[in-house]
Amino acid sequence: MKRVIPVLTFGALLLTALPAHATDTGLAHRDSYGTKAVYTPGQNPRTYQQPPAGYTAVFTENVSRHGSRSATDGEDGDIVLALWNQAEADGQLTARGKKFGPDVQALEAAMSAIGYGNLSGRGKDELRATAVRLEKRLPSLFSAIAANGEKIDVVSSGQGRAVDSGTVFSTALTDADPALKSSFGTARVDKNLLYFHKSAGGADYQKWLASDERLASTLKAVTDQPASHRAAARVLGRIFKPAFVQRIVDGEFASTADDITAATAVYDLYAIAPAMSEESPDGKGWDFDRYIAPRDAAWFGYLGDAEDFYEKGPSFSDSDITYKMAGVLLDDFFKQAEAKRDGTGTLGAELRFTHAEEIIPLAALMRLPGSGKAATPGETYTYANNPWRGAEVASLASNIQWDVFKKGDDYLVRMLYNEKEIAFKAGCHPIRKGSKFYDLNELERCFGRS
Template identity: 60%
Template sequence: MFTGALASGDPALAPLIRPARSHRDLLYFHKSAGGAAYRDYVDHDQRLATPLKDITEQPATAQAARRVLERIFKPAFVQRVVDGAFSSVASDVDAARGVYNLYAIAPSLSAEMPDHRALPMERYIALRDAAWFGYLSDAEDFYEKGPGFADSDITYRMSDVLLDDFFRQAEAKRAGTSALGAELRFTHAEEIIPLAALMGLPGSTVWRRRPTGRTPTPTTRGAGHPSPPSSRGAVPCRGAASSTTWTSWSAASAARAEPVGGSFYTGVTDRPTAYRRAVADEVIKGLPGPTHRRPERSSPDG
């Protein structure tokens, strides 16, 4: 779809575009063999489960869930959901989260709507409740996909494979062994957010104010609970988590065959965002090998 549109916009590019290929270990690493330890962490680690449970079970969550459901159903029916009367619905919070998840992806669905109109999700969820469920989603992303706990890299260690490939591509361009003008990778939030955390990219460890107006106390890349570092999943990974997101590493070849500038990462619908200077510098210098050097990560408030 993307390459078709690219060639349609500039037909001269058509013969230069290689066929798309899948690479599970590189672009779906959280489900590949390299992500086994990560999957065990998500499924069984009590240190992860406890803060997420504490965050979700705050009174504000049940209050927001009831408000969301009562915009759609009669109060008596909502109470039945709360009481667990339906085996197909785990809880009222899960039902309300389903509404929020649709709200989160609604902008991406406008092309599928009559006259390309956006879904009128404001009818079903108020902004304050969307903000609260967004906060819960961000907390989950932070602990499950992002920086996580200060003494562990389990959530982003596996993204090394993608970072290594970035350096291989840039170094091949610098060495003159690659004729590629660009390598475009399409993947998901489960890959983009860990990569952003590994590289310390802008927004991946930024402290954000919670919907309650309270601000968590900053620590280095992790915090106690129930007030997690409120990094926003939408900052390092634009669009809904279920939407395709792409990352591009651009290294243009100058007359001296040296890479120059132009490194960025972006979501499908967002503006390009510059890498940290240390990351771009490593590409420009042309390091001797992809696995020997890494950009230093910054603290969330640095």
């Protein structure tokens, strides 16, 4: 999350309670990680619907967020270690807090060793497993790709972790089926397609993000409320003695962090730790759960979700600025499927690798599950009034896949979201009630392409 220094007085936008399920540890636990949640496939492959009789798979395409990674920088570690060192010198650490500094130093060293922002061992495993499941889901397609000399195109945003994700994914496919090696050409980069939030196509969005007063005031109001300060005090109280926590609250260390910023840094380390599980000393994970109670992790997870919801997701109901730029990516999905149908393409698969900043707005544009409801004027996003959850919308290694099936001149499309079969948006009609297969012509109509 960005560092948000609270400056507003409390007003109508403020929230006054924990998220609705903050005390439900089973559900809140995953949600508490937000978009740093590690990947979990959404469905057992054995339960997928079978295509109608006579249809065979002829094409597949995806867009995937990069896998689990280290933190993008060492800012969180710097913040908490500066406070921890001062507290240690002053004799103001709790018994638990005495372990905190060494744990942070070890985690930061592990992240620095692989490179900040780079794929972790777990991230590589996530991508390999997804690739293997893809090949197992469509074995006849990949056999045909190899036999017919079709190509598999791999394209990324150009950012290191996205490039590496494509490499790991491709290697896993060829390991699963060595005959595919000749199908892969040189991976390419397309920033306009897969880094659109920072490309020319996102210019209006970039301006809005930097200068929109409603966005800024809403996020400040969400952050600066009594519940946030209470949660911050509890988080810091696990590490520091009460007198030192009060010194943080009173602003003595304002040049380092205020109470919410400091607690957010602790939360961020908690949230990234599972992504770095294989780099832990015993390879089994980091015990950062002991530094933040479930209810407080859920609260800071909510604050992170609120930021992502407003900045990247459905956002305000009277604006599409956060997701209209994702149209370039949706257009490419249709372009590739249509090329297969029209006989103008030579690809058997199109594999794209990108970031949460692209997955989240694409999900909102397509009205994927959990991403179809924006915040109406005067109503602030909360877990109680909106289903949007970062952990479900765009976890690490999250993905959207279309499988295309052919029978004669008819083409059907099935969509998977995090490997779970899902329906297309309301107004798109499947081939029959309850089916997850849609005629490509119907999807073109439904999305206004015909």
